[in-house]
Amino acid sequence: MSYAARLALPVALLAIWQIVTSIGWVEPFLMPSPLRVAETLYQLIASGQLLRHVGASFLRVSQGFSIAATTAFAIGLAMAVFPPVTRLADLLIQVLKPIPPIAWIPLAILWFGIGEQAKVFIIVLGAFFPILVSTVEALRQVDRRFVELARVLEVGRGDFVRKILIPSALPQIMTGLRLGFAYSWMCVVAAELIAASKGLGYLIMDGRELSQVDLVLAGMLTLGVVGKLSDDGLRVVERRLIRWRTTFAGY
Amino acid sequence: MSAPVDLRHVSKSFLGPGGIDTTVLTDVSLAVPSGGVTCIIGASGCGKSTLLRIIGGLERDYSGEASVGGRPIVGAGLDRGLVFQDHRLVPWMTVADNVAFALHRLSPTERRARVEAQLDLVGLTTSADAYPDQLSGGMAQRVALARALSHDPQVLLLDEPFGALDALTRLRMQDEVLRLRAARNVTMIVVTHDIEEAIYLGDQVVVLSDRPGRVVARMEVELPRPRDRADPVFVALRREIHHRFFTHH
Ligand SMILES: Nc1ncnc2c1ncn2[C@@H]1O[C@H](COP(=O)(O)OP(=O)(O)OP(=O)(O)O)[C@@H](O)[C@H]1O
Numbered sequence A: 001m002s003y004a005a006r007l008a009l010p011v012a013l014l015a016i017w018q019i020v021t022s023i024g025w026v027e028p029f030l031m032p033s034p035l036r037v038a039e040t041l042y043q044l045i046a047s048g049q050l051l052r053h054v055g056a057s058f059l060r061v062s063q064g065f066s067i068a069a070t071t072a073f074a075i076g077l078a079m080a081v082f083p084p085v086t087r088l089a090d091l092l093i094q095v096l097k098p099i100p101p102i103a104w105i106p107l108a109i110l111w112f113g114i115g116e117q118a119k120v121f122i123i124v125l126g127a128f129f130p131i132l133v134s135t136v137e138a139l140r141q142v143d144r145r146f147v148e149l150a151r152v153l154e155v156g157r158g159d160f161v162r163k164i165l166i167p168s169a170l171p172q173i174m175t176g177l178r179l180g181f182a183y184s185w186m187c188v189v190a191a192e193l194i195a196a197s198k199g200l201g202y203l204i205m206d207g208r209e210l211s212q213v214d215l216v217l218a219g220m221l222t223l224g225v226v227g228k229l230s231d232d233g234l235r236v237v238e239r240r241l242i243r244w245r246t247t248f249a250g251y
Numbered sequence B: 001m002s003a004p005v006d007l008r009h010v011s012k013s014f015l016g017p018g019g020i021d022t023t024v025l026t027d028v029s030l031a032v033p034s035g036g037v038t039c040i041i042g043a044s045g046c047g048k049s050t051l052l053r054i055i056g057g058l059e060r061d062y063s064g065e066a067s068v069g070g071r072p073i074v075g076a077g078l079d080r081g082l083v084f085q086d087h088r089l090v091p092w093m094t095v096a097d098n099v100a101f102a103l104h105r106l107s108p109t110e111r112r113a114r115v116e117a118q119l120d121l122v123g124l125t126t127s128a129d130a131y132p133d134q135l136s137g138g139m140a141q142r143v144a145l146a147r148a149l150s151h152d153p154q155v156l157l158l159d160e161p162f163g164a165l166d167a168l169t170r171l172r173m174q175d176e177v178l179r180l181r182a183a184r185n186v187t188m189i190v191v192t193h194d195i196e197e198a199i200y201l202g203d204q205v206v207v208l209s210d211r212p213g214r215v216v217a218r219m220e221v222e223l224p225r226p227r228d229r230a231d232p233v234f235v236a237l238r239r240e241i242h243h244r245f246f247t248h249h
C-alpha cells in the first residue's frame, strides 16, 4: 500500500477533530484542537523537554525489557528442554501470571522507593510473562518430524537446541518479544503516572494536574509514535532473523 | 559376514483410539544382502513405512528380532541413512547447512569439504546457499539423498522417496539412486508402491500383503543394468506381481 493510502485515515481523523473543535462543538479544556496540540508538541520538542521525558521512559523500558527478555527466554528454554523444570515452576507461574503488573506497584514502592528500580521492576514483571508463555509454547510446538530427523542423525542436545529447537520457535518467540515490549511501555507509563519526576507518564500526569489537556494529548501521541517506531525496530530484527520464511500478505 | 539388515519374525501393532491394538506388521522376516537394492512394495497402509522405521530405529515396541550389521537395533543411528517420504529438509537451513547438519562429527574443515563433495555428487553445487523453499521437488529430494549419504551409512533406507515427484523427474531420480549406489557401494532398502519402480531398482523385490503386512513373496530380479522397462522379462515380471498380489477378484 502506498504511503498516501496509509496516511489517509489518520489525516481524515485529524481534519474532523480540527473541524469539530474549531466550530465549538467541544469545550477546549476537554479537547483542544489538533493545532493546539501540535503547537504544544513543538514547544516541548524545541525546549528539549520531550526528548528528556522520552529518554527517561525509554531507558526504563530498555532496562526492564532486557532483563525480562533474557530471564524469560532462559527459563522458557530450560522448561522446554528439561521437563523437571516445568514441573517445578509451572504452578508458580500460573498463579503469578494473572496478577496485573500494576497491582505490584504498591509493593514495588514499598520495596524500592519511588526511584528507578521500582519502575524497572514493574516493567520486568509486565514483560516477563508474555515472553515466557510464548517462548514455552513456541518451543513445545517444535515440529516432531525435525526432532525425528535429529535423532536419525544422532545430533547432540546442544546442536539440537541451537539448530532445530530455537530457530523453529523463533517466529513465535519474536511475537512474544514484541508483545512484551508493548507491555513494557504500558507498565512504564503506569508506574510513572503514580510516582515520577520525568518520563512520558509523568508528562501526562503533569498535564492533568495543570489542567492542560494539550499536554496530556501531546504525551499520549508521543507514546503512540514511540511505540510504533520501536515495534518497527523489532520487526526489522525479526525479518533479519527469519529470512527463510515467506510471510503471508493477504489472499 | 551377517546380512546388513536382518529381520526375524518382526510384528508391530499400534495402540489405536479407544485402546484397541491395530496390528500393522505380522511375522516379517527379511534378510537384506550386502550391497544390493531391496525393494519393498505393498498397498498403502500395509506397514511399509513402519517396517522402514523399525530398521531406522524410530519405532521401538515391536516383537521379534531386528539387527543391522549383526547388532540388534537399539535406536536411530548414523550407520543408517534415511530418506523420508517427505524430503524433510530443515526450512531455516540452507542446502549446505542441511547437509552439514548430518556431519557434526567432522571438524569444520572436513565438514565443508564433505558438504561440497556431497552436493557435487548430486549436481547441486550451485544451490548450496538456497533455502529448501526455493528448490523444486526433485532438487529437494536430491539434497535429502546427499544428506543421507553424507555420513557414509552402511545401509540407506528410502521411504517412497519419489512419491511426490512427477513421472519424468521420478525416472531420472531412479537412475540417480542407482548411480549413487554404485558410487558408494551402499546397501539400499527402497519402499515403494510402484511395481515398475521396484523391478527397475531392485536386486530383490519383497511384496507385503495388505494390512497387517506380512511377506507374501520375495523375488530376485536378475536383469542386467541399465534395465529396459520394455524388456519382455521385465514386463512379464511386472505383470506377474500385479496379477498375483494387486488384483482383487
Ligand atoms: N504412530 C502411529 N500410531 C498409530 N498408528 C500408526 C502410527 N504409525 C502408523 N500407523 C498405522 O499403521 C498403518 C501402517 O502405516 P504405514 O505408514 O507403515 O503405512 P505405509 O505402508 O507406509 O503406507 P503408505 O504407502 O500410504 O505410506 C496405518 O494404518 C497407520 O494408520
Ligand SMILES: [Mg+2]
Pocket (backbone or CB within 6 Å): B048, B049, B050, B085, B159, B160
Ligand atoms: Mg509410508
